[in-house]
Amino acid sequence: MPLVSTNRLHKFFGKNHVLRGIKLDVEEGEVVTIVGRSGSGKSTLLRTLNGLESIDDGIIEVDGAKLEVDCADAASLRALRLKVGMVFQQFNLFPHLSAGQNVMLAPQVVKGAAKNETEDIARRMLERVGLSEKFDAFPDQLSGGQQQRVAIARALAMSPKVLLCDEITSALDPELVNEVLGVVRQLASEGMTLIMVTHEMRFAREVSDKLVFMHEGKIHESGDPQAMFAKPETPEFASFIGSLN
Amino acid sequence: MMSFSLWDIVRNLLIGGALTLLLSLVAFVLGGATGLLVLLARIGKWRAPRALAQMHIELFQGTPLLLQLFTLFFGLSLFGLDVPAWLAAGLGLTLFTSAFLAEIWRGCVEAVPRGQWEASSCLAMTYWEQMRHVILPQAMRMSIAPTVGFAVQVVKGTAVTSIIGFAELTKTGSMIANATYQPFLVYSLVALGYFILCYPLSHYAKSLERKLHAAR
Numbered sequence: 001m002p003l004v005s006t007n008r009l010h011k012f013f014g015k016n017h018v019l020r021g022i023k024l025d026v027e028e029g030e031v032v033t034i035v036g037r038s039g040s041g042k043s044t045l046l047r048t049l050n051g052l053e054s055i056d057d058g059i060i061e062v063d064g065a066k067l068e069v070d071c072a073d074a075a076s077l078r079a080l081r082l083k084v085g086m087v088f089q090q091f092n093l094f095p096h097l098s099a100g101q102n103v104m105l106a107p108q109v110v111k112g113a114a115k116n117e118t119e120d121i122a123r124r125m126l127e128r129v130g131l132s133e134k135f136d137a138f139p140d141q142l143s144g145g146q147q148q149r150v151a152i153a154r155a156l157a158m159s160p161k162v163l164l165c166d167e168i169t170s171a172l173d174p175e176l177v178n179e180v181l182g183v184v185r186q187l188a189s190e191g192m193t194l195i196m197v198t199h200e201m202r203f204a205r206e207v208s209d210k211l212v213f214m215h216e217g218k219i220h221e222s223g224d225p226q227a228m229f230a231k232p233e234t235p236e237f238a239s240f241i242g243s244l245n
Numbered sequence: 246m247m248s249f250s251l252w253d254i255v256r257n258l259l260i261g262g263a264l265t266l267l268l269s270l271v272a273f274v275l276g277g278a279t280g281l282l283v284l285l286a287r288i289g290k291w292r293a294p295r296a297l298a299q300m301h302i303e304l305f306q307g308t309p310l311l312l313q314l315f316t317l318f319f320g321l322s323l324f325g326l327d328v329p330a331w332l333a334a335g336l337g338l339t340l341f342t343s344a345f346l347a348e349i350w351r352g353c354v355e356a357v358p359r360g361q362w363e364a365s366s367c368l369a370m371t372y373w374e375q376m377r378h379v380i381l382p383q384a385m386r387m388s389i390a391p392t393v394g395f396a397v398q399v400v401k402g403t404a405v406t407s408i409i410g411f412a413e414l415t416k417t418g419s420m421i422a423n424a425t426y427q428p429f430l431v432y433s434l435v436a437l438g439y440f441i442l443c444y445p446l447s448h449y450a451k452s453l454e455r456k457l458h459a460a461r
Contacts, residue, residue, distance in 0.1 A: 050367055074371070081369035092364035096382045106368035109378055151364075158368060 003028040003193055004049065004162055009058035011044055018044050020217035022058070026162070026210075029191045033204040033225070036214035037240060042197045045214065046164050049195065050084040051077045063161045082110075085160030089167040091147040093139040099126060099150045100135035103157045110158070118157075125153035129183050145176030149183055156187075163187070165196035201244055205229055213237045249425045254434065261417025262438045268413055269400045269442070271335050276342025276399070277392075283347035288354055290372065298347065305344035310405050313337050318409040334406035334413075342399055349391050353384040390457060393450040397443045404439070414438050 002025035011019035018041045026032050034042045047053040049060060051067060060067040065079040093102050103122035107113045113121070126132050129149035139147055148168055155163055165184065169177045181203050188194055188207045198204055204211065204225060211225035213236075221228065221237045232238040283301055286294035305313065318333040357380050365375040407416035418435035422428040 052363055052366060078369050078371070081367060084367075086364075086367040088360060088364065090360050092358075092360035094361065094364070094379055094383075096386065105378055106365075106370065109374050110369045154368070 002026055003030075004060075004062050004195070006049070006060045007058055009045070009048060009060070010056045011041075011048060011053060012056050018217050019048070019055075022217075022219060024212065024219065026193060026195060028161075028193055030209045031188045031194045031207050032196070032210045032212060033208040034195065034197045034212045034214060035199075035201070035204065035240070036220075040214040041217045042214045043166055046086075046166050046195065046197050049162075049164055050081050050086055052086075082158065083161040084164060085155030085158055085162070086164040086166065087148070087151050087155055087168045089170050091139070091144070091151045091171070093147055093151055093154070095139050098136050098138050099131065099142065099153075102139070102150055103154045106154070107157050121157050122153070125157045126150070128156065129153045130179075143176060144172045145179045148172065148180045152180075152183055152187075162193040162195060165194065165198070167197050167199065169198065169200060201241075213240065215240075249421075249427075254421055254425065254427075254431060257417055257421055258414065258431075258434055258438060261412060261414040262442070264412060264417075265400070265403050265414040265438070266442060268331075268334060268338065268403045268406065268411070269396070272338035272342050272399050272403070273396055275335070275339040277346055279339060279343035280346030280350065283343050284350045284354070287347055287351055301340075302344045302348055305341050306348065310337065310341050310402055311408060313341060314406060314409050330406070330409050330411040333409055334403070334411040338399065338402060338406070341402065342395075345395055345398070346392065349395060350384065350388050353388040353391075354380060356387055357383045386457060390450050390454040393446060393453060397446045397450070400442050400446070401439060 004024070004026040006022055006024045009019050009022035009024075010017070020041075022045055024032075024045075034045060036042045044053055048055050049062070055067070055069055057069055059069075060080070062080055062083045065076070065083050067076055067080050093099075094105065097105060100119065100122045103125050104115075104118040107118040107121055108115065123132060123135060126135055129152050131146060131149055131153070134142060134146060134150070137146075139150070142150065151168075152163075168184075169180050172180065177200070181200065184194065184196070185203075185207055196204075208225045210222060211228050212222040213220050213228070213234075215221075215234075215236045221232070221234045228237065229241060232241060283298045286298035287302065289295060314333060314337040317337050318328055318330065321328045321333075361379055361383065362375060365379045370378070403413055404415040406413060407419065410416065412420075414435055418431050422431040425431060
């Protein structure tokens with residue numbers, strides 16, 4: 001039984017059919033990278049997995065939490081989001097809260113945990129991303145890379161079953177990319193289930209168990225990243241890799 | 246003929262000025278509280294309160310304050326309700342203030358980037374949890390400067406209540422001008438009175454704007 005599974009997933013933006021029947025299974029501990037040209041639907045697919053985008057048909061199931069078209073009520077959305085963490089391209093830290101408070105907020109508010117308990121969690125999570133000394137710093141006092149690591153800590157503090165990473169290094173200066181990728185690599189090695197959209201192909205090849213190539217709203221080709229890069233099966237994927245170099 | 250010293254004039258204007266200040270404070274505090282409720286209804290998910298809030302805002306933004314006061318003062322007495330001038334003035338300005346503040350604050354809430362909603366949604370927060378812990382704190386920070394700026398409008402707006410006979414600064418001034426036959430002197434002092442009340446506010450609003458912008 002896969003940890004994350006979607007079936008017959010369809011999504012329209014107006015008349016634009018962006019997801020055309022996605023079937024994706026992700027096993028526990030698996031690292032899956034979704035690649036594709038812009039407009040292929042990869043970010044949309046990621047965002048449907050925690051209900052940030054509604055779906056027009058199909059089913060999403062994460063560790064028993066189900067989301068279907070006709071029963072996407074607040075309770076099932078919440079149940080899903082408790083299992084799925086997300087990190088964004090633009091970090092989206094809460095600017096009025098310190099790094100520590102950013103991490104503490106959701107466990108406190110959503111799970112109703114006591115303050116000393118959440119502070120404990122926050123310190124552990126910030127340590128995990130190598131920022132234990134930045135507990136009291138505000139987002140605008142941190143570099144982009146540090147902000148993104150706080151955002152990862154914030155997502156981890158809710159102990160999600162799977163973490164979605166939406167182009168999390170795309171807004172970073174080149175010299176800051178590696179510190180964030182380092183954290184992701186470490187999470188992968190610790191057995192965290194990850195689904196990411198990224199343009200860092202070398203990184204994707206290195207850490208992914210499975211590569212998913214999206215083309216025109218469909219999963220066009222998927223499999224072992226080494227094998228796919230060595231011998232693309234479809235001309236579209238071949239031309240996609242070709243355009244990277 | 247009676248003669249009035251400058252001190253007589255100033256003394257009476259000070260009393261009127263105190264009432265202007267009091268009325269402004271009442272309007273601002275009660276209008277702020279009402280405005281917050283109107284805001285929450287206006288941006289909330291429930292349709293009926295949203296429509297009601299929208300109507301409230303359009304009604305009080307779309308009609309002159311003077312006519313709102315007339316309606317309250319004369320209109321309610323048609324129904325046998327004897328509305329004293331101070332009550333009509335306080336109520337009218339409160340409603341007027343609430344409509345404008347609700348709209349100013351709505352702008353601030355909508356100026357909070359969408360990513361803040363998304364990030365807090367992903368953490369499984371409910372709408373009210375997002376509002377309370379993520380959106381409103383940021384909107385409040387943005388709203389301070391325009392809110393203080395609007396307070397200046399409220400202070401000046403109180404002058405209109407002189408028409409229904411509330412003896413604030415302007416009404417006091419017109420009574421003194423009639424008695425002393427020195428309208429230029431008296432009205433100049435009245436204007437000075439408003440300036441003394443408003444200048445610190447607008448100055449404060451400007452410095453807040455600078456400070457909060459620099460922090461961004």
